[in-house]
Amino acid sequence: MLERVKKLLLVKPSSLGDIVHSLAFLNAVKENFPDVKIHWIVSKEFEELLTEHPLIDKVITVDKNRWKNLKNIALTAREFQSLRRLLKNENYDIAVDLQGLLRSGVITWLSGASIRVGFKEAREFSSCFYNKKISVSLDIHAVLRYLEVAKALGCKINSVKFPVPQAKEPDWLSEFDDFVVIIPSTRWQSKNWCLPYFVELIKMLPYDFLIVGSKSDESDALKIEGYSQGKAKSIAGKTTLKELIAIFKKSLFVITPDTGTMHLAVACGKKVVAIFGPTSPERTGPFGEGHLIIKSPVQCSPCFRKTCSEFKCMKEITPQMVYNRIINWREYEISKRKHR
Template sequence: MNVLIVKLSSLGDVVHAMPAAQDILHAFPGALVDWVVEPDFAPLVRRCTGLHRVIECDLKRWRETVFTADTRNAWRAFSSDLQYECYDAVLDLQGMSKSTLVAKMARLGSDGLRYTLANQTEGSVFQAATRWEADVAVPVESHIHAVDRARVMCARSLVYALPDTASFGLLAHVDAAQRATKSIANHFFDIGHVEATPIVAFLHGSSRVDKSWPEAHWLELGHRLNDLGYTVAFAHGNDDEQWRSESLANRLGQAIVWPRMPLGALTDALGQCVGVIGIDNGTSQIAAALNLPLVKIYNFDTVWRTGPQNRDHQFSVFAEPTPSVNAVWNAWMQASALAALRDSAH
């Protein structure tokens, strides 16, 4: 069976769709599963176990430069790449006009079908007209976790039973991560100290100010982790986040600021951490997918939709207007203790 997944963006949504791909591979051993995604997220998707091809589609940039020769050449190359395989099923997991365009371009086998969502789910973006462009529109429950949304749609489309637990299949490149982490940390500590110091990543950045956690809270949490012997690593995706990271790191005893990294390198760096504390953002979803000890901080009651589903060592903390340091600290202590028990059992 040849299957094409169309999930172009955004970061969190792409990560949420990864278990659906793993479910298909589990249900149909030997299936070839391809995925169309925007270039920024392609290095991340390429780290997913079992995928056949990852096809990059830069519609956002091509729309802005539609009349240039480079764009025409890129479009032809993309079309050729997309139509190289003949698919038994094309799964549009996005339900948007851009994903519908890609799904319509894909080449179907003689009995192949295009599937898409039949309805909007709470908290998601959905363009209703897309359901009329597919061969089959698949209904899903309106109140559903973002991970389950993709999993349920794929299972109902291809008719298989869902595994009991979600597996993301996301792998960090450990050797590369070790080299990068030591290189960055050696600017701050001697080599021996770095190798002996466990790292907890702080993922504080968001395009939405209302999702942020107060700087004073991050600082107090960092001091508590330092007191237990942890080094705190700050990730950032823009100049404002970098400035905030450096400001906080400079006030902690043991802290490093990672350079701005593409998602593949960031995934590798996170894979070397003993755990992650972050707000509700896409990079925290990567940490969840890597099965790291994780605490996600919520200022809104949307935990049911995007919170970690692995309750063994991943927790969400919600409060209005924002969770306290003690609440986040207690969740971290529980997550790290449960992860230690899991590791010792193996």
């Protein structure tokens, strides 16, 4: 299908992890059809990750968070009209919606593209806006779901790559060597590991740590730093996305719950220790081999609930359990490198 396409619109506004996963789709299209121009619609908060990306010809930003507020409905309507005019003038041959929500379906339709592609199983009736619907199992990893769309468009998948933009190291990073990154918080309350558990694990492991996160994670990160006896430094809320790329690339490995930032670390070529409770590593775990996935043993996991009154699944994963798994994992990785 893409052999006849000159310009493609990719609709994937959020979230961070999903955008990182979609880089595999971007790479597949450009590897198979390098002359296709690709424009990407993304939420303002993630614009930095795609701006000046060598495989993307144009980045179009939207303020999806403001659209959620019903008080802004008049402004939102005007923004949709403006977006419609902008997209129509681009004369897209094809629009691909990898988000699969109502607003992304509407944007795909507003593009005016003659071919509008999306998942048959998309939510919020967004599939009503597509004229080519692709059925893909919801039980496979998100990366593989996006690559099934690439296959349907005529791409051959020779390898899976997540091309992240070049990132210059911030000057202060030169002060840190041989450190492990900790991502303490997620947007789901139920996916968070207990802060005292992080503190205990930091004290047990023979590494120094940098704690990363957004501005909203700053309080939790500072609490961990305060109780870590000088072994951890919080930089939460003080880095850009591109600085995070540089930090991940220099780190030894990353310890994290199931969060979008975890996937950015993986895209940077970093191995992660991923702690899973209410979600499924088969669907949203770190993609690729060599990662350490520690999954809750409780029967109700995964429940996919954003809130919980007990947090039993995450509490059952103790610092001692994680410590033992990390030590064995690191010893195995070091042994494997020596015998190559």
